Amino acid sequence: MPERATVTVLGLGPMGQAMVRAYLDADIAVTVWNRTAEKSDRMAEIGARRADSVGAAVAAAEVIVLSLTHYEAMYEVLGPVADGLTGKVVVNLSSDSPEQTRRGAEWVRAHGGEFLAGGVMGQPEELAGPDAYIFYSGPREVFDAHLGLLSPLAAPEYLGADDGLAQVYYQAMLALFLPLLLGYEQAMAIIDRSGSEIDRFLPYAQRSLGTVTDLYAAWAGMAAAGGLGDPGYLRMMDAGARHVVATGAAVGVDVELAEAVSSYWRRAIAAGAESGVPVSTFQLVRGTA
Numbered sequence: 497m498p499e500r501a502t503v504t505v506l507g508l509g510p511m512g513q514a515m516v517r518a519y520l521d522a523d524i525a526v527t528v529w530n531r532t533a534e535k536s537d538r539m540a541e542i543g544a545r546r547a548d549s550v551g552a553a554v555a556a557a558e559v560i561v562l563s564l565t566h567y568e569a570m571y572e573v574l575g576p577v578a579d580g581l582t583g584k585v586v587v588n589l590s591s592d593s594p595e596q597t598r599r600g601a602e603w604v605r606a607h608g609g610e611f612l613a614g615g616v617m618g619q620p621e622e623l624a625g626p627d628a629y630i631f632y633s634g635p636r637e638v639f640d641a642h643l644g645l646l647s648p649l650a651a652p653e654y655l656g657a658d659d660g661l662a663q664v665y666y667q668a669m670l671a672l673f674l675p676l677l678l679g680y681e682q683a684m685a686i687i688d689r690s691g692s693e694i695d696r697f698l699p700y701a702q703r704s705l706g707t708v709t710d711l712y713a714a715w716a717g718m719a720a721a722g723g724l725g726d727p728g729y730l731r732m733m734d735a736g737a738r739h740v741v742a743t744g745a746a747v748g749v750d751v752e753l754a755e756a757v758s759s760y761w762r763r764a765i766a767a768g769a770e771s772g773v774p775v776s777t778f779q780l781v782r783g784t785a
């Protein structure tokens with residue numbers, strides 16, 4: 497009978513716990529360790545092996561999956577047992593900046609381990625569902641060799657050898673998502689404080705998402721050409737953005753976000769007027785106007 501695959505998971509926040517469940521569902525033996533021991537006990541109750549120390553957890557498997565708050569925590573957790581990393585494969589699925597990730601990769605390799613970085617796209621409760629996936633970066637051969645232990649977590653998306661790349665994509669996705677959430681809250685606040693019902697607004701908000709797929713494609717083409725700096729377009733967007741600020745302000749909504757958004761078209765118009773060539777909001781955001 498083939499030996500049961502085995503993995504170690506360090507870090508048992510909501511995400512680490514969801515990972516343990518995913519491994520157990522895939523009949524993979526999981527050893528766990530967590531700074532706060534009670535969380536390990538909870539995982540032991542559902543079938544994980546609870547290591548008494550981080551050293552024992554590292555020794556228990558070749559592949560060590562980290563699900564920690566940030567990279568700093570990796571040094572705190574693995575620092576005292578760094579000598580035990582020789583021959584291990586550290587898969588750090590914690591979020592942080594690309595630069596912290598690259599430094600973390602170097603640190604693991606300096607201690608004789610192999611390293612892969614990942615960025616988890618999905619909430620813990622979505623991990624087992626069809627929409628979740630994980631960006632990976634690092635050496636292709638390490639990724640390929642351990643695909644069997646990466647796939648049970650969520651669909652793997654390999655991006656390239658640069659260790660920081662998974663976090664470049666992860667952070668870019670957050671850059672997309674965070675303003676979307678705040679923009680939605682702003683829209684709901686305008687509806688609500690104007691005396692209408694958010695539930696009534698919801699289908700229109702949802703319908704707007706249908707147009708975004710094509711918009712992204714069109715904007716990607718535009719970005720490749722430096723963005724849209726046409727003065728007529730900029731003036732139209734400027735006027736629209738100012739109306740959003742006025743509408744929100746009139747009903748008492750916090751318009752700091754709306755004002756920040758609105759400022760970009762004003763800045764693009766001013767920069768274009770000053771330089772005598774069209775300047776797009778993409779150039780402003782890109783820092784190359």
Ligand code: NDP
Pocket residue numbers: 506507508509510511512530531532535563564565566568569572573589590591592615616617618619620
């Ligand atoms: P949490 O911050 O809730 O938990 C992270 C784990 O890190 C806990 O086990 C915690 O231990 C441990 N930890 C933090 N600091 C230290 C330290 N200094 N020393 C030792 N252990 C430490 O995070 P999540 O589980 O929610 O997420 C884990 C990672 O996954 C994060 O990087 C997050 O950005 C990413 N992620 C999370 C998503 C989510 O929706 N939750 C979605 C996508 C990505 P203790 O229990 O002792 O506090």
